[in-house]
Amino acid sequence: MKYRLSTAAGNLEGQPMFKVLAKVQELERQGRDIVHFEIGDPDFDTPPNIVNTACEALKNGDTHYTSSMGLHEFREAVRQTTSRTRGFTPSIDQVLVTPSANIIVYYAIRCLVNPGDEIIVPDPGFPSYYSAINFCGAVPVRVPLREENEFRMDPEDVRGRITDRTRMIILNSPQNPTGAVMTPEEIDRMAEIAEEHQVVLFSDEVYARMIFENRTAFRSPSTRDHCRKRTIVANGFSKAFAMTGWRLGVAIGPEDVIEKMGLLLQTTSSCVSPFIQRAGIEAILGDQTAVLAMMNEYRERRDLLVAGLNWIPGIRCLKPGGAIYVFPNISATGLSSEEFADHMLEKASVALLPGTNFGPGGKGFVRLCCAISKPRIEEGIRRIREAVANLEMKEKK
Numbered sequence: 001m002k003y004r005l006s007t008a009a010g011n012l013e014g015q016p017m018f019k020v021l022a023k024v025q026e027l028e029r030q031g032r033d034i035v036h037f038e039i040g041d042p043d044f045d046t047p048p049n050i051v052n053t054a055c056e057a058l059k060n061g062d063t064h065y066t067s068s069m070g071l072h073e074f075r076e077a078v079r080q081t082t083s084r085t086r087g088f089t090p091s092i093d094q095v096l097v098t099p100s101a102n103i104i105v106y107y108a109i110r111c112l113v114n115p116g117d118e119i120i121v122p123d124p125g126f127p128s129y130y131s132a133i134n135f136c137g138a139v140p141v142r143v144p145l146r147e148e149n150e151f152r153m154d155p156e157d158v159r160g161r162i163t164d165r166t167r168m169i170i171l172n173s174p175q176n177p178t179g180a181v182m183t184p185e186e187i188d189r190m191a192e193i194a195e196e197h198q199v200v201l202f203s204d205e206v207y208a209r210m211i212f213e214n215r216t217a218f219r220s221p222s223t224r225d226h227c228r229k230r231t232i233v234a235n236g237f238s239k240a241f242a243m244t245g246w247r248l249g250v251a252i253g254p255e256d257v258i259e260k261m262g263l264l265l266q267t268t269s270s271c272v273s274p275f276i277q278r279a280g281i282e283a284i285l286g287d288q289t290a291v292l293a294m295m296n297e298y299r300e301r302r303d304l305l306v307a308g309l310n311w312i313p314g315i316r317c318l319k320p321g322g323a324i325y326v327f328p329n330i331s332a333t334g335l336s337s338e339e340f341a342d343h344m345l346e347k348a349s350v351a352l353l354p355g356t357n358f359g360p361g362g363k364g365f366v367r368l369c370c371a372i373s374k375p376r377i378e379e380g381i382r383r384i385r386e387a388v389a390n391l392e393m394k395e396k397k
């Protein structure tokens with residue numbers, strides 16, 4: 001025998017959408033014209049002020065190792081921004097600059113949870129949660145997000161799943177894949193429950209700037225304990241600033257947790273590139289015109305996509321309050337989520353994701369991302385409608 005994989009490696013699942021992306025790219029290589037609703041990657045380029053700042057930093061020699069915790073100026077910028085957006089100012093030692101928001105999930109679980117401990121997690125939810133939980137030998141305890149509750153995580157459902165093994169609750173609002181935005185009251189309730197049961201609240205806020213209706217509606221559970229006792233906020237630059245390829249995030253949490261997460265970062269990747277961090281400072285403190293323009297465009301696309309989907313017999317779609325996704329119910333078409341996604345790719349050249357990629361709670365749903373132009377959305381809707389109509393014809397025969 002050559003070698004044996006570790007149990008942890010055997011538990012790794014990764015993110016299923018990257019597999020779909022590889023399949024789609026293969027079809028494109030064969031000359032197929034695919035409408036891309038699958039991946040959550042903004043089609044906008046990073047705003048020029050951010051790109052120029054990174055270029056200047058590179059030219060100025062910001063190309064060396066730097067502090068593992070992040071540039072002092074960046075952490076100061078995060079303190080200022082947190083004060084403005086969440087109403088409290090964390091100490092500098094509560095702030096860690098990270099190579100993506102995704103990795104904060106892993107850092108936090110690794111530093112706070114032991115094998116066999118339980119983590120409460122939304123279902124459907126961002127696939128990295130499940131993969132990181134399983135990799136660390138912890139146990140995911142799923143909270144179903146119900147369509148009749150507009151996919152908002154219900155604090156009472158969470159409370160009902162707390163046991164003496166629960167160490168962490170993962171909260172994500174606005175949410176991937178459903179776009180659900182929890183009410184400020186629900187968020188406060190979650191913070192109360194975490195406090196009552198002395199468990200860590202991991203608040204994934206990567207879509208915090210992406211709320212459509214009432215921009216002041218965003219509420220973070222961190223406003224309650226100021227990230228000093230049990231709340232860890234994960235934030236990222238990928239979505240709101242169209243910076244998916246830059247790999248930049250920020251974690252805020254209790255000082256001792258952040259210190260350990262910083263050591264884990266140091267152990268695994270040393271530090272985040274300083275020129276990327278300079279761009280991050282410009283993203284949060286610089287001109288926000290492009291960011292607001294992107295949000296307006298996403299709103300229009302969401303409206304177009306939701307209206308288009310609801311016009312197709314057998315599909316019903318709620319209007320999400322935030323993020324860049326819609327999550328229609330396709331069960332009345334008679335196909336499972338996977339069959340629907342496969343059928344759309346094969347017969348209509350439309351790429352979208354089965355809801356079950358996000359957990360068993362996504363059964364009967366698919367996820368579409370609004371990161372393509374309005375004409376392409378219209379084309380995608382037309383193709384889906386036609387493919388669903390062909391299905392019905394077949395059934396009738």
Ligand SMILES: Cc1ncc(COP(=O)(O)O)c(C=O)c1O
Pocket residue numbers: 040100101102103126172175176204206235236237238244248249
């Ligand atoms: C809920 C959620 N958290 C975290 C991430 C990861 O973001 P990043 O690109 O910063 O790693 C994503 C990306 O899709 C997400 O949807």
